[in-house]
Amino acid sequence: MEIKDKVVVVTGGAAGIGFAMCRRFAAAGAKVVVADIQGVDEAVQALKAAGGVAAGRVCDVSQESDVVALMQHVVDTFGGIDVAVANAGILRDGLLLKVDKETKKVASVLTLEQWQRVIDVNLTGVFLTGREAARQMVNRGRPGVIILMSSISKEGNFGQTNYSAAKAGVAALGVTWSKELARFRIRVNVIAPGFIGTPMVLKDMKPEALEAVKKQIPVGRLGDPDEIAHAAHFIIENDLLTGSCIAVTGGMRL
Ligand SMILES: NC(=O)c1ccc[n+]([C@@H]2O[C@H](COP(=O)([O-])OP(=O)(O)OC[C@H]3O[C@@H](n4cnc5c(N)ncnc54)[C@H](O)[C@@H]3O)[C@@H](O)[C@H]2O)c1
Secondary structure, eight states: OOOOOEEEETTTTTHHHHHHHHHHHHHHHOOEEEEEEOOOOHHHHHHHHOOOOEEEEEEEEHHHHHHHHHHHHHHHHHOOOOOEEOOOOOOOOBBEEETTTTTTTTEEEEOOHHHHHIIIIIIHHHHHHHHHHHHHHHHHTTTEEEEOOOOGGGOTTTTTTHHHHHHEEEEEEEHHHHHHHHGTEEEEEEEEOOOOOOHHHHSSHHHHHHHHHTOOOOOOBBBBHHHHHHHHHHHHHHHOOOOEEEESTTOOOO
């Protein structure tokens, strides 16, 4: 699919990887809709200031009514949806159990709130985004592309019970939907980034954890958000690509 003049909606599009995608797609001539819980107006202004065509919508992807309204808003604004990127995601890292060094007994556990919020945003949010985007694409009767954001952590990562489970689920959604939606000319692919220099990593991760991670990246650096946007651009352009999970990790493996 040629991205020029296509309508692209990106959840979590106001910062980090999502904003890098919006910037790249707008520069390539797409009509971009930024969907986020915060920073939407600023992101849209920045895209327009750079000469892009952009609109925005406040949307919490964990809320069904928000996502239904988002996709309808995209259709009402630009006439349809060609590409949807389910990118919004959060971290609430923690060990399953923390054991007291003195007593050797469990002192605390990963809370249900930590578990549930990550599942709600990172898995249910992707389900809702993909479902509602596909609904609009099928009703319009034109080809579409859906990109889901997983992570290297889908393999299972220390301190990331909730995040790893959600991201493994996202990878499975990509395969399932690629099978179900091919008949409607909708391609579905997954990107599994390694560690990328975004607010999620630079602000949310503990500095000591980040230093330990950097030592495990063969290319010796964090990824740039635009390198993930570049992978998304490739997915959009390659009409044979569906059901794939592309790892963009600088060689890192868990
Ligand atoms: N940065 C990395 O190293 C990395 C690695 C692997 C996967 N990922 C995944 O890539 C995606 C983007 O990550 P990022 O690093 O750019 O994160 P980020 O925290 O920098 O940006 C995420 C954006 O999502 C928005 N958001 C959060 N909750 C939301 C919700 N409920 N509804 C709508 N928007 C919401 C935030 O406001 C923010 O603008 C996430 O799914 C993340 O899990 C990131």
